[in-house]
Amino acid sequence: MTSMLRQRYLLDPGRHGLIDAMGLRTYRFALQVMFFVVMCVIIAAVDPTPVNWWIYVPGLMLATIGIEVAARAPGDPIETRSAALAAGLSMTTYPAILLAYDGQACIGALTLIGVGSLSAVLLFLRGAVVLTCVAMGVHILVGWSVATVAGIDPVPQLVQHFNLAPALAVVGLCGIIARPAVSAVMDMRTQIMQEAAAAAAQAAALRERDAQLGRLDDDTRDMLERIAAGEEFTAADVHRCRLIQARLRDGIRAPSLDTPELSDTVWAARDRGVRVTLLDDRSGGGQVMRDALERVHEAAIEVIAGADSPDEVTVRILPMGREHLATVVSRSPDGGVRLEFGVDGSLT
Numbered sequence: 274m275t276s277m278l279r280q281r282y283l284l285d286p287g288r289h290g291l292i293d294a295m296g297l298r299t300y301r302f303a304l305q306v307m308f309f310v311v312m313c314v315i316i317a318a319v320d321p322t323p324v325n326w327w328i329y330v331p332g333l334m335l336a337t338i339g340i341e342v343a344a345r346a347p348g349d350p351i352e353t354r355s356a357a358l359a360a361g362l363s364m365t366t367y368p369a370i371l372l373a374y375d376g377q378a379c380i381g382a383l384t385l386i387g388v389g390s391l392s393a394v395l396l397f398l399r400g401a402v403v404l405t406c407v408a409m410g411v412h413i414l415v416g417w418s419v420a421t422v423a424g425i426d427p428v429p430q431l432v433q434h435f436n437l438a439p440a441l442a443v444v445g446l447c448g449i450i451a452r453p454a455v456s457a458v459m460d461m462r463t464q465i466m467q468e469a470a471a472a473a474a475q476a477a478a479l480r481e482r483d484a485q486l487g488r489l490d491d492d493t494r495d496m497l498e499r500i501a502a503g504e505e506f507t508a509a510d511v512h513r514c515r516l517i518q519a520r521l522r523d524g525i526r527a528p529s530l531d532t533p534e535l536s537d538t539v540w541a542a543r544d545r546g547v548r549v550t551l552l553d554d555r556s557g558g559g560q561v562m563r564d565a566l567e568r569v570h571e572a573a574i575e576v577i578a579g580a581d582s583p584d585e586v587t588v589r590i591l592p593m594g595r596e597h598l599a600t601v602v603s604r605s606p607d608g609g610v611r612l613e614f615g616v617d618g619s620l621t
Contacts (some may be wrong), residue, residue, distance in 0.1 A: 310333065316380060320380050327374040332370070337388060340363075342362065359396060363392040366386055367413065370546050394576055396408075523536065529553050532570055549586050550578060554592040565618030569599045581605075586604075
């Protein structure tokens, strides 16, 4: 069963391609490579064939670095420079086993060949099929040349390479056939996530609209029914109509400040005779962190709740490009208060 960590990895929109779909850039893959390399060393140690560790270990280290380069290099398909580096590091395995085992075919030699082959597998999967095939040919030529210079028979260990040929052929075929299909799946995943995000935003907007319509219905239905019935309005009724008009105006002029808590606080303050003005010059608070707006709302509620007639309170979301996000200004006969909020919602 896929773990939650792997699910989050696969759903990350920054991930794409076959190598990412298989999770080969995760720490788990690094641990698997480490385990594989350690097992190769153990097998080489228990193999009765004598081995020159001063040659075996550097060759193993270079091939392991080639695996990491092939797995973590950027780009999909992999960049040519990175692919060439990974292939070059893996080419050291054939000369290394020739010199470390003096040309003898054995299990220990096969371990080093396997480490180099893993780098070739990754390059196949990452789209560097042609370069990997060329590198494999150069790999054999380099090993043959080293063996000729050192006076070693290269054939026995060359034959061992063919034990891995079927696996490399299957992986190469997978790299050619499966990569386009996986890329299409990743593109489809991105499209689905975008559509889901758009649907969620639309649903949130519809819920907010329904909430505002419900609040408007609660405020105006009684008044509209009385107007339709031709009833006369008292001074208190006229005052309530003005409060309703002001609330509707707030929803149009300051949509990012139109929340139930703040709206109710403003209603109560205006009912006490406080002059409250809400302004949003940022087009609905676009590109503003929700936490920052919530801090502005909390401060505005506190200031407005503490105001009384004939105080004046102005809450304004500033235009984009300004140093501050919002200001809350309160004026009263005894003095005034001015609060300025940074783009992160902190008081400045």
